[in-house]
Amino acid sequence: MNFTKMHGLGNDFVVIDAINQAINLTAAQIRFIADRHFGVGCDQLLLVERPVSGNADFKYRIFNADGGEVAQCGNGARCFARFVRDKKLSDKDEITVDTDAGQLVLRFDDAGLITVNMGVPRHAPEQIPLLMPKEARLYRAEIDGGIFEFAAVSMGNPHAVIRVEDVRQAPVETVGAQLERHKLFPQRVNVGFMEVLSRREIHLRVYERGAAETLACGSGACAAVVAGIEQNLLDDKVGVNLPGGHLMIEWAGRGNPVFMSGPAESVYEGQIRI
Numbered sequence: 001m002n003f004t005k006m007h008g009l010g011n012d013f014v015v016i017d018a019i020n021q022a023i024n025l026t027a028a029q030i031r032f033i034a035d036r037h038f039g040v041g042c043d044q045l046l047l048v049e050r051p052v053s054g055n056a057d058f059k060y061r062i063f064n065a066d067g068g069e070v071a072q073c074g075n076g077a078r079c080f081a082r083f084v085r086d087k088k089l090s091d092k093d094e095i096t097v098d099t100d101a102g103q104l105v106l107r108f109d110d111a112g113l114i115t116v117n118m119g120v121p122r123h124a125p126e127q128i129p130l131l132m133p134k135e136a137r138l139y140r141a142e143i144d145g146g147i148f149e150f151a152a153v154s155m156g157n158p159h160a161v162i163r164v165e166d167v168r169q170a171p172v173e174t175v176g177a178q179l180e181r182h183k184l185f186p187q188r189v190n191v192g193f194m195e196v197l198s199r200r201e202i203h204l205r206v207y208e209r210g211a212a213e214t215l216a217c218g219s220g221a222c223a224a225v226v227a228g229i230e231q232n233l234l235d236d237k238v239g240v241n242l243p244g245g246h247l248m249i250e251w252a253g254r255g256n257p258v259f260m261s262g263p264a265e266s267v268y269e270g271q272i273r274i
């Protein structure tokens with residue numbers, strides 16, 4: 001099987017052309033490919049397929065390192081766009097792609113960055129899904145005897161966002177791992193730890209569902225900015241500093257889509273027997 005190793009701000013991917021290759025991977029094979037010691041190593045595996053709807057150019061599917069299929073991946077969307085351009089599967093500047101979270105539109109800009117329309121965020125608990133009786137700006141969960149306040153938003157995938165004073169000291173591996181599997185989240189959750197620097201800039205670390213802490217999470221950056229705007233902490237255009245680099249996120253408020261801009265890099269081409 002031919003693949004391309006890619007990353008968006010260090011959130012790394014094995015990207016596979018499933019149009020020109022017959023691909024039918026089991027969850028165990030995906031875990032093997034994603035394994036950093038016995039396989040290639042990646043946070044997510046991306047499959048590029050033919051579109052399912054008439055107005056789309058492609059479909060792309062996302063699998064976490066634990067083998068589970070999920071609906072949304074912001075950094076993966078930008079890498080998908082770079083992949084179809086580099087592989088000459090498309091020469092369009094604007095690409096429409098079917099995903100399990102709906103259609104995304106991706107645009108290349110003159111500086112080589114890619115902007116993704118990430119869709120309209122959803123806040124209702126049943127849309128996240130979050131087992132709470134009604135929507136609130138902040139919810140509370142008990143973890144290890146402590147109470148943690150978090151915002152919850154769906155970007156097509158579930159996110160909890162916890163505000164912290166200093167992101168370097170945030171309990172990402174402990175609280176992140178426990179909130180990911182907390183009973184409040186029946187489909188588990190991605191957990192962001194956000195330090196607000198100003199109304200236009202945040203630091204963010206994300207413990208990802210199915211992949212643990214990553215160097216960047218695009219949908220997590222969108223969710224954090226949405227949560228910060230909802231709490232009137234942030235303006236509508238925010239720079240997000242992640243361990244692996246920088247994203248720009250824009251959101252004009254409820255009912256509007258979120259726009260994410262950032263880079264996407266190819267690292268190498270490979271072949272693996274599975």
Ligand SMILES: N[C@@H](CCC[C@H](N)C(=O)O)C(=O)O
Nearest residue numbers: 073074075157209217218219
């Ligand atoms: N790294 C991604 C998100 C990948 C999926 C996520 N772990 C989930 O389970 O929903 C991003 O850049 O958005």
